[in-house]
Amino acid sequence: MSNTVLHLKDASIYQRENLILSDVNVEVNKGDFVYLIGKTGTGKSSFMKTLYGDLPLLEGEGSIVDFDLSTLQEKQIPFLRRKLGIVFQDFKLLNDRTVKGNLLFVLKATGWTDEKAMDSKIDDVLDKVGMKTKDFKYPYQLSGGEQQRVAIARALLNDPELILADEPTGNLDPQTSVEVMEVLQDINKNGNTILMATHDYALLLKYPSKTLKCDGNKVFEVVQRKG
Template identity: 70%
Template sequence: MPEAILSLQNAEIFQRENLVLSNVNLTINTGEFVYLIGKTGSGKSSLMKTLYGDLNLEKGTGSIVGFNLNTLKEKEIPFLRRKLGIVFQDFKLLNDRNVFENLKFVLKATGWKEPVKIESKINEVLAKVGMETKGFKMAFQLSGGEQQRVAIARALLNDPDLILADEPTGNLDPATSVGVMNVLNEIHNAGKTILMATHDYALILKYPHKTIKCEGGELFEVVQQKSAT
């Protein structure tokens, strides 16, 4: 039996007082790659924020990587986020330090202490995203695609059970987007579970995976058409 890493039943997703998605039923099993699509304002980001504890789950039931979203307490959120790798559209790198120090900052904040283990882990995740020679570069010296690769490396640091990627190619040109998508696919093929919010339909056609759509306040699975070649 496949094991559910994320499950929502009859959930209602709110953005402040506004109900943006109702009657949400979603199950993602370990090892899946799932796209979350929909227009701006359709509820994609609110759903993502609910999953990583930024918004409360007001109604319905939900669990993610072993945490109950209904009873999630403020003090549990850092532990939830250690089991999630979160990749944002705008990278969120620290511009006053280099790539290595960006990643070291996260490891130290999550309790890593031994310099040798820290260095080894950073080298490992940079290699996974093709950035092993860029550790000395300042964040602001990198291209957008390189910054996003570092952001993906950062998401991998604590070996997360699930990666939530919120519009990871939203600020990138098409060629760079393909490079970032190749990285995410390689990570998925190595066994990681990924939920990726996107409005880039070209990528979805190029790399088909299970697709869920937010539209009209509801969430439903899209049956993908095979692209004519």
Template identity: 60%
Template sequence: MAEVIVSLQHANIYQGDNLILQDVNLSVHKGEFVYLVGKTGAGKSSLLKTLYGDLFLRQGDGMVAGFNLRDVSWKKVPYLRRNLGVVFQDFQLLTDRTVYDNLKFVLKATGWTNQQLMNEKIEDVLDKVGLRAKGFKMPFEMSGGEQQRVDIARALLNSPKLILADEPTGNLDPETSDEIMQLLFYIARDYGTAVIMATHDYRVIQKFPARTVKTERGKVLDNASVF
């Protein structure tokens, strides 16, 4: 049986005093790809924020990448996030520095100090996303698809057990979206990284079918029928 990377049991997820999702039961295993769907405001972002420690779990049980979400404090959040990779819709790259320096910034911020090891790691993740020769480029010199690949490379820097991808194809054309989907599936399959991808893009779900979890009316429905 594959290692469990995400486990939520009878979890109630709050934003402030508002109960957003009730009695959430969810397990995601090593190397598994899971779509997270649901209408805007139905709780997708709240679920993702709980998984990466932006919202604390107050009721129920939760484990992510070996961390007990009930025990995570602000001091422990950075350690949790070193085991996660987060991919954003709008890339969130630093526009005043090269791709290489964007990645180096993250490594230094997460405790790396050896220059040679940092260089090797940056080359490794750029190679994985097909951008080995693009480290010298500035973000504005790159296409949207290339910037999203840099975002994914950044998410891979600390060899995460879990990638949380929030609408990663939302700003991309269909052909580029397909390339990003193939890359995310490849990372899950070949590196054993679990991927949870929030999306409204049902075209990619139909083209790249996988397990689908839906937020609806305060509940999380596993393998929901969404079509």
């Protein structure tokens, strides 16, 4: 059983015919917490989209949670996404359903049928993000930070091998960002592997971890200076 959940070798990432990143070599192992940083327009989003099958990997090798990205077919994408937890900047919650309704929707869409098991899973993931008492609320009744916690809970539903968090604190004020970050840190300590794209350097200083940077069409590891 390999420890590697994400492996890219000499990969080039394109958006249509535009080369966004070239010669990407990245490895993420089980249990890692890895940041992906870089200015807007340096390719963070394209990098993330390639990982969850939104953009095809046209050059180089890539595997993520045992799926080969270079040969990934359209029909495999839903199965790939079940093994990934994806957290977006804008929460992507359904406003016409309660918190619980949002999570039920995902479970049913991914093949769960046993009501007891679904209830218990929803309780479990909401507990992990400190939102268990708010399962009856609608997203518009929640603060941004609470909505993002629910989005993180949703990402945990199918016990993902890797969580991709794309600017999860991008829409939140600094204090709320720290609270959401604490949730992600806890989840990571419980064994979830996380790759988080961010431009919030304050969080990197507060919670130092392995950091990859997009710059000049490349992705490279940044060595953080201690002290």
